[in-house]
Amino acid sequence: MKVLIANRGEIAVRIMRACRELGLSSVAVYSDSDRLAPHVRYADQAVGLHADSPDGTYLNIEKLIKAANQTGAEMVHPGYGFLAENAEFAIACGYAGLRFVGPPPEVIALMGGKTSARLAAKEAGVPVVPGTESSLDVSLAEDAVLEIAKNIGYPLFVKAVAGGGGKGMRLVNESTELIGAVQTARSEAQGAFGDSAVYLERSVSPARHIEVQIMADNNGRVVPFIERECSVQRRHQKVIEETPSPAVSEKTRQGLAAAARALAEGVGYVNAGTVEFLLDDEEKFYFLEMNTRLQVEHPITEMVTGIDLVHCQLRVAAGEALNIDSEMALKPQGHAIECRIYAEDPEIGFIPSPGRITRLVQPSGPGIRDDSGVDEGFTVPVFYDSMISKLVAWAPDRSQAIERMRRALTEYQVEGVKTTLPFFRWMLRQPAFLEGNVDTEFLDKLLADRQRGSFSMGTSEIDEHFVLAAAVHTFLTTENRSYESLSLQDSDIWRRTARLESLR
Amino acid sequence: MAPDRTTGESSMTALKPIEIEVKGTLYSVTVEPIPTVAGRLRVAWDENEYVIDACRIDPQTLSLVGEGKTSDSIEARVVDSGNRSDLNVTIDGVCLHARVNQGSRIVSGDNDDTVTGQNEVIAPMPGRVARLLVQVGDTVEASQSVVVIEAMKMENELSTERAGIVKRILTSEGASVDTGSVLLVVE
Numbered sequence: 001m002k003v004l005i006a007n008r009g010e011i012a013v014r015i016m017r018a019c020r021e022l023g024l025s026s027v028a029v030y031s032d033s034d035r036l037a038p039h040v041r042y043a044d045q046a047v048g049l050h051a052d053s054p055d056g057t058y059l060n061i062e063k064l065i066k067a068a069n070q071t072g073a074e075m076v077h078p079g080y081g082f083l084a085e086n087a088e089f090a091i092a093c094g095y096a097g098l099r100f101v102g103p104p105p106e107v108i109a110l111m112g113g114k115t116s117a118r119l120a121a122k123e124a125g126v127p128v129v130p131g132t133e134s135s136l137d138v139s140l141a142e143d144a145v146l147e148i149a150k151n152i153g154y155p156l157f158v159k160a161v162a163g164g165g166g167k168g169m170r171l172v173n174e175s176t177e178l179i180g181a182v183q184t185a186r187s188e189a190q191g192a193f194g195d196s197a198v199y200l201e202r203s204v205s206p207a208r209h210i211e212v213q214i215m216a217d218n219n220g221r222v223v224p225f226i227e228r229e230c231s232v233q234r235r236h237q238k239v240i241e242e243t244p245s246p247a248v249s250e251k252t253r254q255g256l257a258a259a260a261r262a263l264a265e266g267v268g269y270v271n272a273g274t275v276e277f278l279l280d281d282e283e284k285f286y287f288l289e290m291n292t293r294l295q296v297e298h299p300i301t302e303m304v305t306g307i308d309l310v311h312c313q314l315r316v317a318a319g320e321a322l323n324i325d326s327e328m329a330l331k332p333q334g335h336a337i338e339c340r341i342y343a344e345d346p347e348i349g350f351i352p353s354p355g356r357i358t359r360l361v362q363p364s365g366p367g368i369r370d371d372s373g374v375d376e377g378f379t380v381p382v383f384y385d386s387m388i389s390k391l392v393a394w395a396p397d398r399s400q401a402i403e404r405m406r407r408a409l410t411e412y413q414v415e416g417v418k419t420t421l422p423f424f425r426w427m428l429r430q431p432a433f434l435e436g437n438v439d440t441e442f443l444d445k446l447l448a449d450r451q452r453g454s455f456s457m458g459t460s461e462i463d464e465h466f467v468l469a470a471a472v473h474t475f476l477t478t479e480n481r482s483y484e485s486l487s488l489q490d491s492d493i494w495r496r497t498a499r500l501e502s503l504r
Numbered sequence: 505m506a507p508d509r510t511t512g513e514s515s516m517t518a519l520k521p522i523e524i525e526v527k528g529t530l531y532s533v534t535v536e537p538i539p540t541v542a543g544r545l546r547v548a549w550d551e552n553e554y555v556i557d558a559c560r561i562d563p564q565t566l567s568l569v570g571e572g573k574t575s576d577s578i579e580a581r582v583v584d585s586g587n588r589s590d591l592n593v594t595i596d597g598v599c600l601h602a603r604v605n606q607g608s609r610i611v612s613g614d615n616d617d618t619v620t621g622q623n624e625v626i627a628p629m630p631g632r633v634a635r636l637l638v639q640v641g642d643t644v645e646a647s648q649s650v651v652v653i654e655a656m657k658m659e660n661e662l663s664t665e666r667a668g669i670v671k672r673i674l675t676s677e678g679a680s681v682d683t684g685s686v687l688l689v690v691e
Contacts, residue, residue, distance in 0.1 A: 410597040469580035470602035475535035
């Protein structure tokens with residue numbers, strides 16, 4: 001069996017590793033600037049897409065299907081991002097006689113719409129954030145709108161039905177602000193999406209972002225997994241994920257798992273998916289959305305359950321029944337944390353830092369997993385997401401996992417491009433994080449309140465070491481001495497080897 | 505045929521302190537080789553004095569091991585930004601900037617502009633020796649290309665820093681070399 005991986009970077013390598021373990025052969029696709037990328041070299045076969053823009057490459061359905069047909073692939077794994085949640089791509093795969101590794105197209109479409117997904121959750125008995133069932137009727141009188149809002153409760157959001165990226169979204173704290181907010185949200189939504197429809201939804205704040213991984217097979221068996229805590233976010237983008245959540249009790253855990261299972265069963269879900277929830281400070285949870293694909297942060301679930309989610313995905317796509325212990329999926333062994341390492345400069349507002357990686361030393365040792373998509377000498381292209389690796393630490397408990405992650409971060413060296421490594425070294429010392437006391441707005445506030453200055457400044461207790469290194473370096477450079485290790489010198493090694501030989 | 509590292513020439517040169525600014529503090533540091541023990545440096549400032557076993561792992565990586573009162577093992581990346589007075593020093597993932605003001609060299613005996621002494625040409629990267637451009641006994645100018653290394657499908661010409669006579673050649677055409685290998689010695 002042959003699998004085409006319609007993606008790039010670390011996730012493509014991750015999927016190919018699973019293919020190799022299962023005895024499946026893998027086909028990579030690549031853009032011009034990814035010719036030397038690890039995913040191309042790791043694959044058994046590779047097909048060039050002869051362009052660089054996402055539209056001309058990893059988003060190009062026609063080229064991807066052609067690549068699959070030309071190589072005789074029978075399955076297509078979309079990874080995450082790009083076409084992973086595109087129902088048309090899933091349909092196109094079906095037409096071409098390819099098995100799409102993911103749910104059926106109609107389920108992708110159903111869960112992709114904001115209001116349809118909310119409705120599906122409600123029908124499955126899953127709590128949703130209180131709000132209007134559908135869009136606000138434009139003909140409604142102001143009094144009627146105010147009455148609806150009163151029933152939902154303040155503070156609330158006016159949100160564009162076609163929304164995304166914070167556009168057409170307004171936070172309303174009290175009734176006097178409501179009518180004006182509805183008007184601005186409508187005109188903003190019209191301008192941004194060509195659709196002025198808006199709905200009302202209560203604002204849950206402060207809230208944690210908690211999500212539940214599920215796996216489902218073609219026989220209707222759904223297995224929910226232990227929750228992931230993804231509240232550490234910068235501008236709504238996840239930065240650190242961990243499992244289990246430090247804030248979820250066993251009772252809530254069972255509730256979350258049951259809700260995720262009910263939703264998946266209700267919509268006829270197949271393959272891997274993730275149900276995202278908001279959790280308030282009273283441990284009440286509300287359905288947020290469902291991601292109909294493998295998540296970036298899936299490795300932490302694998303680390304605490306020992307279950308390989310990509311294996312499961314490929315087996316289910318091949319028609320096999322799920323063969324996992326549902327109790328094991330909900331009982332964590334230890335604790336896992338993931339840091340998303342981006343080629344971005346945290347010192348200047350996390351702007352992307354593409355370029356050639358001139359030096360790369362990856363961490364290793366007990367409990368460390370680095371899912372990387374780059375290697376030394378690779379040029380991080382300007383065209384795609386700048387994530388270069390996901391660093392995961394596992395340990396028997398949370399505090400040891402944090403210490404292990406810190407240790408791994410001291411080992412990690414990247415030169416040539418700026419990375420978020422200095423930010424994580426700083427982040428893993430923040431008291432609120434160490435206490436597990438976080439919500440989705442915590443990091444943005446922390447960064448806003450932070451004193452200016454480098455993330456890597458003032459963190460060493462041993463300044464003398466830096467003075468020593470600078471002094472010795474300057475001395476050796478000026479004196480033009482090399483001072484390699486005396487014992488490592490070629491001639492010495494030969495001499496010593498010869499001496500050892502003569503003693504035999 | 506090891507390059508001379510008994511550092512016996514220390515009698516010929518004396519160093520003014522190297523001024524180093526780290527995190528706003530100025531350190532006036534003297535570094536001198538210990539004549540009796542190869543590869544050891546005495547590094548001192550204020551009340552601090554260290555005996556350091558210093559090794560270069562590659563042109564930008566130093567391994568320092570203290571001897572005597574401290575046994576600290578330090579691995580440091582030292583990268584300059586084109587000039588030698590601005591250094592970024594990274595130890596265990598922490599990067600600090602060091603501003604260096606080098607004491608001017610006092611060269612005893614020879615006040616000529618030409619700096620003399622021994623000069624090793626070192627491979628800055630792993631690769632293959634594509635061509636040797638000089639032979640033992642040749643006279644070379646400062647900055648003259650002497651050897652071509654092929655790495656990452658690129659040819660890189662390496663040059664001497666100082667003028668002199670090619671004393672030894674420690675590699676041959678076609679040989680594979682590692683970062684830090686001494687290729688030839690000019691005296």
